[in-house]
Amino acid sequence: xxxxxxxxxxxxxxxxxxxxxxxxxxxxxxxxxxxxxxxxxxxxxxxxxxxxxxxxxxxxxxxxxxxxxxxxxxxxxxxxxxxxxxxxxxxxxxxxxxxxxxxxxxxxxxxxxxxxxxxxxxxxxxxxxxxxxxxxxxxxxxxxx
Amino acid sequence: xxxxxxxxxxxxxxxxxxxxxxxxxxxxxxxxxxxxxxxxxxxxxxxxxxxxxxxxxxxxxxxxxxxxxxxxxxxxxxxxxxxxxxxxxxxxxxxxxxxxxxxxxxxxxxxxxxxxxxxxxxxxxxxxxxxxxxxxxxxxxxxxx
DNA sequence: ACAATAAAAGACAAAAATATCTTTTATTAT
DNA sequence: ATAATAAAAGATATTTTTGTCTTTTATTGT
Numbered sequence: 001x002x003x004x005x006x007x008x009x010x011x012x013x014x015x016x017x018x019x020x021x022x023x024x025x026x027x028x029x030x031x032x033x034x035x036x037x038x039x040x041x042x043x044x045x046x047x048x049x050x051x052x053x054x055x056x057x058x059x060x061x062x063x064x065x066x067x068x069x070x071x072x073x074x075x076x077x078x079x080x081x082x083x084x085x086x087x088x089x090x091x092x093x094x095x096x097x098x099x100x101x102x103x104x105x106x107x108x109x110x111x112x113x114x115x116x117x118x119x120x121x122x123x124x125x126x127x128x129x130x131x132x133x134x135x136x137x138x139x140x141x142x143x144x145x
Numbered sequence: 146x147x148x149x150x151x152x153x154x155x156x157x158x159x160x161x162x163x164x165x166x167x168x169x170x171x172x173x174x175x176x177x178x179x180x181x182x183x184x185x186x187x188x189x190x191x192x193x194x195x196x197x198x199x200x201x202x203x204x205x206x207x208x209x210x211x212x213x214x215x216x217x218x219x220x221x222x223x224x225x226x227x228x229x230x231x232x233x234x235x236x237x238x239x240x241x242x243x244x245x246x247x248x249x250x251x252x253x254x255x256x257x258x259x260x261x262x263x264x265x266x267x268x269x270x271x272x273x274x275x276x277x278x279x280x281x282x283x284x285x286x287x288x289x290x
Numbered sequence: 291a292c293a294a295t296a297a298a299a300g301a302c303a304a305a306a307a308t309a310t311c312t313t314t315t316a317t318t319a320t
Numbered sequence: 321a322t323a324a325t326a327a328a329a330g331a332t333a334t335t336t337t338t339g340t341c342t343t344t345t346a347t348t349g350t
Contacts, residue, residue, distance in 0.1 A: 141251060
């Protein structure tokens with residue numbers, strides 16, 4: 001099992017792609033994005049529709065249309081994308097899937113995994129959508145298989 | 146998304162259950178285990194068959210039969226259960242699902258997630274199957290929803 | 291207005307994960 | 321030997337995730 005669902009992997013990669021491609025204005029089409037991150041175009045379209053509905057990215061139809069990210073939203077934490085797609089169980093859920101797991105009724109792994117979840121949460125809360133833009137423009141980071 | 150698959154959650158809970166129930170000899174039946182960890186009995190049976198084939202737990206058929214764990218195996222790290230069920234992508238895989246992600250061709254999250262994966266791996270490698278036995282016997286830890 | 295473009299929406303399909311049912315095999319006790 | 325027990329094995333069913341296809345809607349340029 002991976003940390004994120006496949007849907008979420010595509011979502012994050014797409015958001016990074018859109019962010020750095022439209023940081024200085026303009027829009028980027030679904031074909032371009034799908035190629036840029038190596039993902040199935042029509043499936044990705046569904047994912048982006050969802051993120052768009054939730055206001056995490058923006059889009060316009062028609063010629064010169066496409067997806068983009070409002071400059072102000074480049075400061076949003078990546079955790080919002082993850083939460084929108086995969087929910088918050090990665091941040092708050094019990095590792096062993098116990099609904100009632102808590103400090104007062106812990107599973108054997110409760111304390112250790114709480115620490116790990118907190119680290120993941122902190123990382124994704126302090127990482128922003130736009131912070132890799134310059135490295136992505138310079139080709140220092142990859143978004144493709 | 147949770148950290149582990151549902152199958153793996155059941156597997157870990159079952160292994161903890163079997164470990165503490167058979168630490169002093171004896172065997173425990175599938176019905177008992179399924180009740181003890183709140184899991185679907187027949188599905189759990191499949192999971193335990195698999196762990197048994199892989200030598201992580203043992204079993205006997207017939208009257209007085211059931212599952213148990215060889216005392217020597219109580220020192221095995223939990224990571225072996227996880228790896229047997231969910232594979233090792235939690236320990237080594239790229240957070241964004243990139244096959245080619247590495248130090249020399251990193252995804253934007255590579256370094257941060259490498260640190261997290263290492264923590265998870267270390268935790269599961271240093272946690273043993275049997276180390277919660279006494280707390281489980283005392284009811285200090287829960288394995289049920 | 292009209293044609294072209296590109297995302298949105300809705301329906302559908304395939305694959306994987308989760309769950310259940312039935313039959314077989316090994317073991318034990320009578 | 322036989323009956324009872326309990327896991328192993330194989331087949332099937334359901335649900336969720338992932339992926340695709342088709343139609344509709346909004347926007348732009350002519």
